[in-house]
Amino acid sequence: xxxxxxxxxxxxxxxxxxxxxxxxxxxxxxxxxxxxxxxxxxxxxxxxxxxxxxxxxxxxxxxxxxxxxxxxxxxxxxxxxxxxxxxxxxxxxxxxxxxxxxxxxxxxxxxxxxxxxxxxxxxxxxxxxxxxxxxxxxxxxxxxxxxxxxxxxxxxxxxxxxxxxxxxxxxxxxxxxxxxxxxxxxxxxxxxxxxxxxxxxxxxxxxxxxxxxxxxxxxxxxxxxxxxxxxxxxxxxxxxxxxxxxxxxxxxxxxxxxxxxxxxxxxxxxxxxxxxxxxxxxxxxxxxxxxxxxxxxxxxxxxxxxxxxxxxxxxxxxxxxxxxxxxxxxxxxxxxxxxxxxxxxxxxxxxxxxxxxxxxxxxxxxxxxxxxxxxxxxxxxxxxxxxxxxxxxxxxxxxxxxxxxxxxxxxxxxxxxxxxxxxxxxxxxxxxxxxxxxxxxxxxxxxxxxxxxxxxxxxxxxxxxxxxxxxx
Numbered sequence: 001x002x003x004x005x006x007x008x009x010x011x012x013x014x015x016x017x018x019x020x021x022x023x024x025x026x027x028x029x030x031x032x033x034x035x036x037x038x039x040x041x042x043x044x045x046x047x048x049x050x051x052x053x054x055x056x057x058x059x060x061x062x063x064x065x066x067x068x069x070x071x072x073x074x075x076x077x078x079x080x081x082x083x084x085x086x087x088x089x090x091x092x093x094x095x096x097x098x099x100x101x102x103x104x105x106x107x108x109x110x111x112x113x114x115x116x117x118x119x120x121x122x123x124x125x126x127x128x129x130x131x132x133x134x135x136x137x138x139x140x141x142x143x144x145x146x147x148x149x150x151x152x153x154x155x156x157x158x159x160x161x162x163x164x165x166x167x168x169x170x171x172x173x174x175x176x177x178x179x180x181x182x183x184x185x186x187x188x189x190x191x192x193x194x195x196x197x198x199x200x201x202x203x204x205x206x207x208x209x210x211x212x213x214x215x216x217x218x219x220x221x222x223x224x225x226x227x228x229x230x231x232x233x234x235x236x237x238x239x240x241x242x243x244x245x246x247x248x249x250x251x252x253x254x255x256x257x258x259x260x261x262x263x264x265x266x267x268x269x270x271x272x273x274x275x276x277x278x279x280x281x282x283x284x285x286x287x288x289x290x291x292x293x294x295x296x297x298x299x300x301x302x303x304x305x306x307x308x309x310x311x312x313x314x315x316x317x318x319x320x321x322x323x324x325x326x327x328x329x330x331x332x333x334x335x336x337x338x339x340x341x342x343x344x345x346x347x348x349x350x351x352x353x354x355x356x357x358x359x360x361x362x363x364x365x366x367x368x369x370x371x372x373x374x375x376x377x378x379x380x381x382x383x384x385x386x387x388x389x390x391x392x393x394x395x396x397x398x399x400x401x402x403x404x405x406x407x408x409x410x411x412x413x414x415x416x417x418x419x420x421x422x423x424x425x426x427x428x429x430x431x432x433x434x435x436x437x438x439x440x441x442x443x444x445x446x447x448x449x450x451x452x453x454x455x456x457x458x459x460x461x462x463x464x465x466x467x468x469x470x471x472x
Contacts, residue, residue: 004258004265009224012262013203018254025054025250035064042071042308045078050257053309057253057301065301069332072304075311076333079403083384083416084376085314085336086369087136087174088129091345092117092156096142098178098215102201102246102279102290105142107215115345116147119159126160128348130168132340132369133427135385135419137170138197143178143216150184153177157191167426167468171387174239178217179226185233194390195272196230197239198223202247203255211246227259231267236396238263239316241275244302245293253302260310269397273314273336276303276329280320280362300328307333312403319365323375326365330381340369370429377435382443384416385423388471410449411472414456417443418470421463 002014028034038052048056056068093116096105104112117125129137137160141148153175160170175188176197188196202208205220212218227238240259242252256274264270278299279290294302306315315334317326319341326337341363342348367375373383388411389399402408417440424436440460447453452472459470 004262006262007225007228007266009221010205012266013224013255013258015205017258018203018251021051021054021254022250024051025058028055029058029060031055032061032064035059035061036067039064039067039071042075045075045311047311048309050254050261050309053257053305054250054254056305056308057250068301068308069304072307072332075307076331076335078406079311079408080314080335081409081413082381083335083412084330084381085136085384085386086134086339086373087138087336088132088134088338088341088348088369089138089140089176089318089343090122090125090129090160091343091347092122092139092141092153093144093148094142094345095144095147096215097144098142098217099213100201100215100217101211101213102243117156117346119155121346121349122156122159123163124349125346126163126170127165127168130163130165130170131427132348133168133373133385133423134340134369135170136172136174136194136387138174138176138338140176148177150180150187154187154191157188157193161192167422169469171469172390176239179223180229182229182233185230185235189234193235194387195237195239196227196235197241197273197275198226198230199241199243199275199277200224200252200256200259201243203242203252203259204247207247224259227263227271228267231263231269236269237272237390237399239273239275240271241277241316243277243279244299245279245290248292249294249298249302253305257309260313269400270310271313272395272399273316274306274310275316275318276306277318277320280364296325296328299325300332303329303334304332312400319363322364323367327379330379337372339365339372340367370427370432373423373428374432374435377432377439382413382416382439383420383423383436384412385419386412386415386471388415391471410452413443413447414452414472417456418459418463421460422468425463 002017003011006012038055042048059065094105095114095116097107099106157173160173172194174195174197175193208220217223230238242256260270314336316336317329317334318338376383420436424433
């Protein structure tokens with residue numbers, strides 16, 4: 001039976017409730033009156049239920065769909081402005097004991113090159129990332145208790161935070177590793193991680209078990225209940241996601257929102273971020289074998305309805321997506337993107353040889369970080385390298401309260417401008433610097449608080465003189 005507050009996976013992600021929600025959405029997909037009532041409720045900026053969101057996703061009425069996209073853009077602007085937070089993944093190891101059928105790291109794959117970075121190699125990777133201008137990383141590693149024990153991850157985090165090269169520093173390390181125990185989550189919290197990220201892949205239990213035939217990840221309940229344990233271990237910020245293309249997208253869309261509702265109801269705060277990856281080609285993996293692929297149009301609508309449904313949650317799209325697709329979804333609600341990414345183990349310090357292949361998936365957007373920053377500036381966005389909230393303790397429910405009240409903008413806009421200025425001074429090409437300086441100049445008058453505006457102007461001058469790391 002469905003119970004949003006239950007700690008049992010099959011009760012807060014109840015198959016019957018999902019199927020009933022999908023049937024309700026199907027029956028009401030052309031119910032203009034209901035759809036407009038849902039949109040009116042969404043205009044209060046307090047979010048929607050999973051069932052209401054399912055109706056919007058299913059809607060076939062052109063006029064109402066236009067309203068959905070328009071509202072998504074308004075909500076994006078209200079809570080996130082034109083800021084886009086930048087990050088990069090860092091792959092530590094692709095050793096893995098799981099048998100996931102959609103991932104080249106699966107333990108039966110004998111032609112992928114297995115790698116695990118030493119601490120010295122991690123240092124080289126981090127310096128290479130710092131030289132690109134990155135301040136925020138997402139740590140990735142396969143599940144292997146022998147090759148990738150938690151102690152290795154903790155040591156790696158310590159190494160990453162310790163490296164200061166020229167003006168470079170990684171100020172926030174988010175972690176994407178396998179489901180683990182409350183005790184281990186406490187250790188990750190003590191290591192000062194940012195967000196703990198774990199994708200569900202699919203919420204359909206039978207499909208999940210078929211896609212994960214062997215290894216610890218086969219345990220649906222242990223995996224699905226991981227975020228509860230992470231929060232019990234003191235991690236305030238968690239990131240959800242499904243891998244679109246593995247299962248029917250409507251089912252996973254509703255399951256994802258039910259998971260978000262569960263965290264809010266049972267743990268007091270919903271997810272900090274939601275990622276929207278789609279399956280991509282990779283070694284030993286052919287996406288065509290997965291028959292549930294979604295079109296660009298459906299993908300864009302998923303992003304738009306997510307933005308309306310969970311207005312306070314950051315939405316992430318990676319370099320899995322093309323420049324064209326990313327451009328579209330940035331307008332509709334995405335607030336974080338990766339840039340200049342490598343999905344190979346050790347792929348930043350040294351380009352991988354052709355005969356080697358340690359990548360988790362093929363990258364669609366292969367542009368450099370500077371090219372992406374330049375493009376964002378051209379499109380009217382503010383690339384942000386800000387990590388201030390995490391470092392100032394604005395996490396979990398404290399962060400959400402600031403977002404819901406609109407107060408977070410008093411920090412975000414100034415921090416975005418100051419971290420962009422850092423990037424321009426230390427890493428940008430001449431053309432990117434020129435565009436960035438113009439954006440900063442035009443954005444300063446938009447800071448509503450006069451006191452804050454004055455401090456920002458002073459700090460921008462200090463950044464010109466070589467000082468670094470200012471934040472609100």
